Amino acid sequence: MPVTAFHAPSSLADALALLAAGGRPVAGGTDLVVELAAAPDGGPPGALVSLHRLAELRSVAVEDGDLVMGAGVTVATLREHPLVREHAPVLAQAADRFAGPQVRNAATLGGNLCHASPAADLAPPLLVLDAVVVLAGGEGGEAERRVPVDAFFVGPRRTARLPGELLTAVRVPLRGGRRASFQKGGTRPSMDISVVSVAASAELRDGVLRHARIALGAVGPTPLRSPAAEAVLEGAPATAATVAAAARAVLRDARPIDDVRASAAYRLHLLGVLAQRVIRDVIDR
Amino acid sequence: MSESTRPRGAVGAPIPKLDAPERVTGRIRYIHEIGLPRMLHGAVLRAEVPHARIVRVDTSRALSLPGVRAVLTGADVPLVPFGHGRDNTALKADFVRCIRDEVAAVAADTEEIAREACRRIRVEYEPLPAIFDPEEAARPGALRVWPEREDNLAFNYHYDHGDVAAGEAESDAVVEGTYRLHYVTHACLGTSGIVAAFDSDGRLTLHSVTQVPFLYRRDMSRIVGVPPEHIRVIQAAIGGGFGSKLDIYPYEPIAIFLARATGRPVRILFDRGEEFRDSPTRQPAIVHLRSGARRDGTLTFRTARLLLDNGAHTSWGATTPFVMMQTFSSLYRVPHAAFDAEVVYTHNPYAGSFRGYGNLQATFPIEVQLDELAESLGIDPLELRLRNAQVPGEVTGQGLVFQSCGLAECLRTAAAASGWEEKRRAYAQAGEGPLRRGIGMASMVHTGGGAKIYHSDGCGTVLTVDDFGSVTLVTGATEIGQGSETVLAQIAAEELGIPVDRFTVVNSDTQVKPWDVGVHASRTTFIAGNAARMAANKARRKLLDAAAEQLGVPAGDLEIRDGDVVRASDGKVLTDVGRVVRKLHFATRYDVVTTTAYYEPPSAMQDPGFKGNVSPTYSFATHVVEVEVDVETGVIRPLRVTAVHDAGRVINPLGALGQVEGGVAMGLGYAMTEDLVIREGRVLNGSFRDYKLFTAPEMPEVDVRWVETADPDGPFGAKGIGEAPAICIxxxxxxxxxxxxxxxxxxxxxxxxxxxxxxxxxxxxx
Structure with a gap:
């Protein structure tokens, strides 16, 4: 994309106005800058709207029974913030495995979701936490609209965000008793794009799993939940047989591809292994 | 060089690299920071297809772009064939044979304009069938990469000693297997580049990253038609070389042609994508290896058949069998050995030299097969290796002379330090769960003082002690980040008795420095070190003679310590070297203290059967690694590496430690994560996002130990350490x-x- 202008508004209202005029938001730039460098002439020209001055996008707080994280919160903050570690430890766990320190210091929560890579590491944890994204601007002006993360990813690199809209925050409903876990696999432990990632969450009451969620990364066109595995887990006893059955069921919802990073065969193999591990971890936690 | 060692503290001191402050503060000038007045920026258009006839090249849309100063195609420049196979040219006029092939080049006011102009050049190709599989290319009747040749065989090598059939007949166990080694790339942080500038007399100055500045002048002269004596090579600080800059690659003469066409200096810099795609790789190899032993573990024979993919053009990768065969013939005592290698053309990108120069590819099959042999004989792998390890004084079947050899001690030290016996026993019981542990070892031998592949393997030095007691050491040797400046200063400082911090090392300009073959074959410490020591020895004698005359005492009663001239008997300071030199300038002799030395190692060029002592000395090492394998995910975690090296006397333990740690990281990447994926002649993962170096979080603890054999010919007993650490991990x-x-x-x-x-x-x- 040939960049015609670079704006750095200092208020959300100004930012929304610039986005309404066709600007493209940029936060940490860890995906966008790579994309611009790879194809400097790709796509129509446009203006960039930097969000780095918008302090209101960088708060983490508990409000109305939700953990509310601004879209501009960096992955490094997610990894360390006490409220995230307390209420959404699985998100901190994913943030810990996210790229390397330099990228974590720049990359943001909103950017990771809006880039909508099938391998986005923050997506599976948010999917199993029933997170909701908050969108402002667009047709609605400054009014907000809320979309479950589940409905946010609509295709490869495509989201439910409408032209002119800005993802301002992510809300995770607090739920006592919820346990969750995340795992990813790649060629090396650090600085790697996930070949497969898996998150799971559930409540465990009297040895029975409730509100089970399992979400997968890098095995389909978007980060996705596995209804088949969730159906196996829901109301099932927390046993090795349940774990094995759910890990098998996960494979039914995966549609991995072959690429230079991994074959579809390995993605399925690894998915089965990591799914067992996260579910077992949820049970044992 | 057998004068007794007088320890003064410079040799053996863990001194940080002299250029470290310049590097870590970003002040050092890499090729990317060399700018000249009126300099233009060059860019190269390469083939988009692995094999095609060039039907026409339309440069009009590039020429019309404002800021473009020249556009060259194969029709515009002399196409002098170059490279080891004389099968490469700067630009390609009729056919392209691999995706690297250079079709056109642009010089423009900015790099952006030059690259944009390249995108505007329209090349019409007639695509042709291509061959990518070396095994297929080696078959009779295969599609020929060079139709004027009889077949795709670019080079072949045969070596043998003893009688393999007799060796096999004596064997109680024989094992064989086929081993495949892949493409990896050097991944230099500093990408390749050059600045070419003609002066008004037609003399050419090249700011270059070459590892072989003097050979570079000679070879470049032929390609671009400038007399070698009119070519000056100034070496910019190299941001990583590892062998990748040992050859001339087409972008370099292209920059010269662009400079000639425009009458202005031209700089070409690779971007990261070009560095991955268009710089040489490590030589891939298919090795069929067979070896045998008696029941007691004594090796009886070894045969190897190798097939190497030459790619479409020949660079140094094709010559790696020369080094490989040393390992096949001489790593452990093998009474009978035979080695055959074929190098075949394909339409793949071509390999160059890369730290170890084929030795990783040779040591891998041998050391993996030794473990198989040990298992089939029921002998511990350590025991098998010790039984066959060479000893000092060994002359191998190939005629390599191991005048110092610490292999057995490396093996024993590595076993003791790693807890080999108890861990070997403990891990023999398969654990429960997905995490399993194992411990393994391997050893290596590598040239420790160059390789005599030219009639000279020497290095010159000019050393001056100035009137304030500072020393300027002008060496022919090339600094490639390995720390040669520091090591050479330490050697000369030790000999002279003047502290290292008074040294300046000059080593980057062919107009100033004396001849040297270049930086390769782990030769610099040994060869340039000996030359530096010889020059320092002459300077010391001159200083002591002058001091003796000035002080009126016999020279034999004097020594130089810490820059002072002292009485040998009690260390009493009588004068200092600056004063001695000043007096020499002004009063006593009207002379300077500038000495020269040239060191030629006592190695030999090999005969046509590849026999002869190619290096004056050899380095040895044993690496032990302990791993944890997640058998479900396939992730291997190295827990601990024990690396024991015989590099002779260690001149600088800090620098040597860095060499070993860096080599281990590089070798672990080769073993586990690095893989340059080339399919149908195209590089599929040309970025750090998808090409996985072994990074800091993956690195295990590396326990580095030295077996300090003192080599009789090494400077203060030292041998080379540059390549060894990458070879046997x-x-x-x-x-x-x-x-x-x-x-x-x-x-x-x-x-x-x-x-x-x-x-x-x-x-x-x-």
Whole structure:
């Protein structure tokens, strides 16, 4: 994309106005800058709207029974913030495995979701936490609209965000008793794009799993939940047989591809292994 | 050089690299920071197809772009063939034979304009069938990459000693296997580049990253038609070389042609994509190896057949069998050995030299197969290696003379330091759960003082002690980041008795420095070190003679310590070297203290059967690695590496430690994560996002130890350490993984995908 202008508004209202005029938001730039460098002439020209001055996008707080994280919160903050570690430890766990320190210091929560890579590491944890994204601007002006993360990813690199809209925050409903876990696999432990990632969450009451969620990364066109595995887990006893059955069921919802990073065969193999591990971890936690 | 060692503290001191402050503060000038007045920026358009006839090249849309100063195609420049096979040219006029092939080049006011102009050049290709599989290319009747040749065989090598059939007849156990080594790239942080400038007399100055500045002048002269004496090479600080800058590559003469066409200096810099795609790789190899032993573990014979993919053009990769055969013939005592290698053309990109120069590819099959042999004989792998290890004084079947040899001590030290026996025993019991541990070892031998592949393997030095007691050491040797400046200063400082911090090392300008072959074959410490020591010795004698005359005492009663002239008997300071030189300038002799030395190692060029002592000395090492394998995900975690090296006397333990740690990281990447994926002649993962170096979080603890054999010919007993640390870690990993999983891998890298899927497929050999 040939960049015609670079704006750095200092208020959300100004930012929304610039986005309404066709600007493209940029936060940490860890995906966008790579994309611009790879194809400097790709796509129509446009203006960039930097969000780095918008302090209101960088708060983490508990409000109305939700953990509310601004879209501009960096992955490094997610990894360390006490409220995230307390209420959404699985998100901190994913943030810990996210790229390397330099990228974590720049990359943001909103950017990771809006880039909508099938391998986005923050997506599976948010999917199993029933997170909701908050969108402002667009047709609605400054009014907000809320979309479950589940409905946010609509295709490869495509989201439910409408032209002119800005993802301002992510809300995770607090739920006592919820346990969750995340795992990813790649060629090396650090600085790697996930070949497969898996998150799971559930409540465990009297040895029975409730509100089970399992979400997968890098095995389909978007980060996705596995209804088949969730159906196996829901109301099932927390046993090795349940774990094995759910890990098998996960494979039914995966549609991995072959690429230079991994074959579809390995993605399925690894998915089965990591799914067992996260579910077992949820049970044992 | 057998004068007694007088310890003064410079040799053996862990001194930080002299250029470290310049590097870490970003002040050092890499090729990317060399700018000249009126300089233009060049860019190269390369083939988009691996094999095609160039039908026409339309440069009009490039020429019309404002800021473009010249556009060259194969029709505009002399097409003098160059390279080891004389099969490469700066630009290609009629056919392209691999995706690297250079079709056109642009000089423009900015790099952006030059690259944009390249995008505007329209090349019409007639695509032609291509051949990418070396085994297919080696078959009779295969599609020929060069139709004017009879077949695709670019080079072949045969070596033997003893009588292999007799050796086989004496064997109680024989094992064989086929081992496959893959493409990896140097991944230099500093990308390749050059600045070419003609002066008004037609003399050419090249700011270059070459590792071989003097040979570069000679070879470049022929390609671009400038007399060699009119070419000055100034070496910019190299941001990583590892062998990748040992040859001339087409972008370099292209920059010269662009400079000639425009009458202005031209700089060409690779971007990261070009560095991955268009710089040489490590030579891939298919090795069929067979070896045998008696029941007691004594090796009886070894035969190897190798097939190497030459790619479409020949660079140094094609000559790696020269080094490989040293390992096949001489790593352990092998009474009978035969080695055959064929190098075949394909339409793939071509390989160059890369730290170890084929030795990683040779040591891998040998050391993996030794473990198989040990298992079939029921002998511990350490025991088998010790039984066959060479000893000092050994003359191998190939005629290599191991006048100092610490291999057995490396093996014993590595075993003791790693807890080999108890861990070997403990890990023999397969654990529960997905995490399994294993421990493995491997050793290596490598030239420790160059390789006499030219009639000279020498290095010159000019040393001056100035009137304030500072020393300028002008060496022919090239600094490639390995720390040669520091080591050479330490050697000369030790000899002279003047502290290292008074030294300036000058080594980057062919107009100033004396001849040297270049930086390769782990030769600089040994050869340039000896030359520096000789020059320092002459300077010391001159200083002492002058001081003796000035002080009226016999020279034999004096010594130089810490820059002072002292009475040898009690250390009393009588004068200092600056004063001695000043007096020499002004009063006593009207002379300077400038000495020269040229050191030629006592090595030999090999005969046509590849026999002869190619290096004056050899370095040895043993690496032990302990791994934890997640048998479900296939992830291998190295827990601890014990690296024991015989590099002779260690001149600088800090620099040597850095060499070993860096080499281990590079070798672990080769073993487990690095894989330049080339399909149908195209590089599929040309970025750091998808090409996985071994990074800091993956690095295990590396316990580095020295077996300090004192080489009789080494400077203060030193031998080379540059390449050795990368060579034998990969087979140690494979041997450890075998103990952990029961799976013997015969090819690299052990990426998690491959490990997991092969383990899931069940027991047995690959």
């Amino acid at each position: 990969a087979p140690a990993v494979v041997n450890a993984v075998y103990q952990a999983t029961g799976r013997r891998f015969r090819s690299l890298p052990l990426r998690p995908e491959r490990v997991a899927l092969e383990l899931a497929r069940g027991e047995g050999e690959e």
